[in-house]
Amino acid sequence: MAAVHPVIAAHAARVRAVDPLAGGQVGLPAPGPNEGAIEVADAVGLTSVDRLDPGTMNATWSPLVVHRLWGRVGGRDPEAALGALLDRWLAGLSGERGPDKALAVQWPSRDTAAVRALTMRGFAPMVVTAARPSGAVRSGLPAAVGRVRMRAATQADTGDVARLYEALVAYDAQFGWVTMRPSTRNGIAESLGSLMHDSWCWVAxxxxxxxxxxxxxxxxxxxxVASAVTTSPIAYLSAMYADPAVRGQGVGAAMVAVAHAHLDASGVATTVLHHAVPNPLSAPFWARQGYRPVLTQWVRHLPPG
Incomplete structure (x- = not known):
């Protein structure tokens, strides 16, 4: 077995000490096509670039061009090490400009020792990968009862599911990472059939x-998304949306309670989801349902040209 790079070993140990649940920190893969390796004192990284077809559903979830850095830092000053790694990476992208282009760095949420290096270079936290261990107890107001009927979705619900899913995407698009594109509506309609068939789906x-x-x-x-956490098996909560007319009445909590009961009974160890950091509804709601941040994606949009 090949020896682990000392920087990666130090990085993994530091992250494990602050958050044993944070996954994907124990190594870096060898660079593949459109990827590269960079190294400075006390830091190593893997770089990649996503170039998305605007006509695909994937183009809804981010800018069309995203340059990514996967960093590992060690040493006595993680902030300085990450800063030097970022500077090396950014120097190679100094001529990169244009609309619908951005930079992204994923970092363990509780590993705060290095994140000032990101903020000082114009990065902002945009998307959180949040996790809920099986059996976590929710807090806050009780779930709605009475007027609310929870049931498994059927193919007859496809139109309603598409309507609410589209509303969810439109709401998230306000925060600057998700984008409602001309292809989004058709993409949702085309993907829902298989998504509903292969997922656990409920309607309220x-x-x-x-x-x-x-x-x-x-x-x-x-x-x-299994590498996001160190436990298994995991499930991924891909969508949850309540019509604004029924918000504040416990409908969202009722839906999530039904999903969690099914997940816990099915032997799922951890459920993960993504939500936008600037979304004023998401962070408090998901915290009440037993979720907490594990990984944070820090982003910076590139100048238009």
């Missing part, structure tokens, strides 16, 4: 009208 009826959805990818479908 309020006075007989579908007013909320919650969708969860089971472990076999959630492998793409």
């Amino acid at each position: 009826e309020v006075d007989g009208v579908v007013a909320g959805i919650v969708m969860v990818e089971p472990p076999q479908r959630a492998r793409w």
Whole structure:
């Protein structure tokens, strides 16, 4: 077995000490196509670039061009080490400009020793990967009862699910990372059939009208995000939305409670989700449901040209 790079070993040990749940910190893969390796004193990194087709559904979730850095830092001054790594990376991108382009760095949320290096270079926290261990107890107001009927979604609900899913995307687009593109509506409609078939999906009826959805990818479908945490199996809560007309009435909590009961009974160890850091509704809501940040994506939009 090859020896672990000392910087990566130090990075992994520091992160493990502050958050044993944060995954994906024990190594860096060898660079592949469109990837590169960079190294400075006490820091190593892998660089990559995403170039998305605007006609695809994937283009909804980020700018069309995203340059990414996956960093590992050690030494006595993690902030200085990360700063030097960022400077080396940014120097190679000094001529990169244009609309719909950005930079992104994912960092363990509780590893705060280095993050000042990001803020001082114009990065802001944009997306959190949050996790809930099985059996976590929710807090806050009780889930709604009475007028709310929770049930599994069927293909007959596809139109309502698409309507609410589109509203969710439009709301998230306000915060500057998700984008409602001309292709988004068709992308949602085309993907929902397989998504609903392969996921656990529930709808909330309020006075007989579908007013909320919650969708969860089971472990076999959630492998793409499994490295975010150190436990397994995991599930991925891909969507939760309540119509604004019923917010504040416990409908969202009722939907999530049904999903969590199913996940806990199914033996899922940890459920993860993504939410926008600037979203004023997400952070307090998900904290009440037992979630907390594990990984944070720090971003910086590039100048238009």
